[in-house]
Amino acid sequence: MENRISFWWAIVPLIAMIAAMLITIVYLEQGPHMPLLFGTAVAALVAWRSGSKWEDIEEAMYKGIRLALPAIIIIILIGLIIGSWIGSGVVATMILYGLNILTPALFLVSIAVICAVVSLAIGSSWSTMGTIGVAGMGIGLSMGIPPAMIAGAVISGSYFGDKMSPLSDTTNLAAGLTGTDLFVHIKHMWWTTVPGFIIALAVFWFLGRDFSAAGTDTADIATTMAVLQDSFVISPWLLLIPLAVFVMVGFKVPAIPALLVGVLLGFVAQIFVQGGSLSEAVGVLQGGYVIETGNILVDDLFNRGGLDSMMYTVSMILVAMSFGGILEYTGMLKAIMAQILKMAKTGGRLVASTVLSATATNAMCAEQYISIVVPSRMYASSYKEKNLASKNLSRALEDGGTLTSVFFAWNTCGVFILGTLGVSAFEYAAFAVFNYTVPLISIIYGLTGFTITKQQSDDYTPDTVQPE
Known part of the structure; x- marks a missing residue:
């Protein structure tokens, strides 16, 4: 051709x-x-x-x-999981607890580290951004932090974990295509990846100084928390849903069935925990969650998800x-x-x-x-x-x-x-x-030439790469 x-x-x-x-x-x-x-x-x-x-x-x-077909399937499932986790109260619970625990000044650093740990454990930046990242956006926006900064921190953390995880598809792809032992590849990436992440955290710490508790409108945070509590049933048990997904992926269950379990658990929780009807739960999977609280921040964050949103x-x-x-x-x-x-x-x-x-x-x-x-x-x-x-x-x-x-x-x-x-x-x-x-x-x-190494006798041979 x-x-x-x-x-x-x-x-x-x-x-x-x-x-x-x-x-x-x-x-x-x-x-x-x-x-x-x-x-x-x-x-x-x-x-x-x-x-x-x-x-x-x-x-x-x-x-x-x-x-791109595998990526399209993941994107569709992420749309379903966002809708079902919002409808089930999972996202609201994560945001509410996050507002109680995280401080504005350290939020950007904290969300970057949290996303890095989760992505490192499950090997997927997309899954991390579609779950932890969505909740992080809600928490940060409630603190008055610009969405672009929050997204930058979420992306930085998610891609650090994805890049360094032995479960990551891109990490395995790069190692496999070049005939490099997977863990030799990961070890060699530390030289560029760790300094890069340290620099990123330093920048997020510097940016976060402008969002100290003293400069944050605590009344807005209190209002957001009250709206969430009025609109959803908040329960720590709901956190078992994302935990189940992360544990499954951590035990090397493929991403698609693990995400499907997350969708199903969210769907069930919307009916039996939040009291939604079967019709409403199905509608959320198709068209996304719809809520009108009168609070612009909550409405903008929670009116999303579903299959249609990913088209x-x-x-x-x-x-x-x-x-x-x-x-x-x-x-x-x-x-x-x-x-x-x-x-x-x-x-x-x-x-x-x-x-x-x-x-x-x-x-x-x-x-x-x-x-x-x-x-x-x-x-x-x-x-x-x-x-x-x-x-x-x-x-x-x-x-x-x-x-x-x-x-x-x-x-x-x-x-x-x-x-x-x-x-x-x-x-x-x-x-x-x-x-x-x-x-x-x-x-x-x-x-x-720093950290650039010469090849050994059997480099480029996938099955017999010399350890360092």
Whole structure:
């Protein structure tokens, strides 16, 4: 299916998409769907001009979409779990207890650490953001903290745990594709990940000083707590529902059945704990929870969830993956990567190029997995030629691919965060400190040679990697 496409023709769809994205979002104040469709059309025209048949272009789009199907299933389940946990009182209980325990000054640090621990235990940033993150947004907003800051802290913590967890799919993917032992890969990531998270926590502590208890309107917090207690049955027993999900995933139960259990438990609790009818509980799963308390903060936070709420996200992913599929499977992305490889003359530049290429792939193909898969194939032989250990490649892939996916509003991760936390990439980008600090540290390490190790005799062999 691939054709020989020049670098200059290969970047035409990307330039067209980005230009359309800027005009549509910045000037027209519309969503990213149409610019992505426009970019997809331009990519199809370039592929056709370069010799691809229309049926091959269609197949490229289908391949891109098929790659995202597991993510789409997770997104749908997250929509159901948000609706059922709001309707069951789980989210209200978490927020109420959080308001009693957490202080405004340390909230950003606390929520980042909590999300990091949960994500490390279950290996999923999306599940963490869709559960703990939603409750954290409610707590932080009640304290008067801007939503972009809260989202940045939630994202930073969630991606720290996801990146370092042996249960994470991206962690296993990066290790597996490069033939690196999983725990060697995780150990090598500590050099970039831990300093990045420490810097993020320091920034959140500094930002949190502006939200000390003395500067917080405690009357607003008290009002929010009273509204929650009037609107929901609050019980510590409800916390067993999220605990059950986290325990299941911790025992390596796959994410989909674990989330389904969470949906079912929330559905049952809405009927038997909150006193809702069967019809209302089913309606919440479909259309989300609806409440009118007169309190703007509570109404904005709790009117969400359900299958319908995720259709914007799903449609965005379908379009984005069609665009990415054409770039990937018609040879355009390969042409772009080949040009980048020409500039990677040294080992240090090679590491920096890997991080930047993974970031660029997140922008071009709008999918985190592609940003790991494609550069891993493109750069493996170059790392061998320069006598660099495979763990350098696997770390650079995660530093650039896993973490930067959140910065593009049209990427599946950016779209998911907008759907769950209600904050766009353009708003939270400056506060997702961990996600841009780690790639910068990785690039600096590459250019200076710090922690960059030479390959051993049997590196790049998946079954026989020498331990450190």
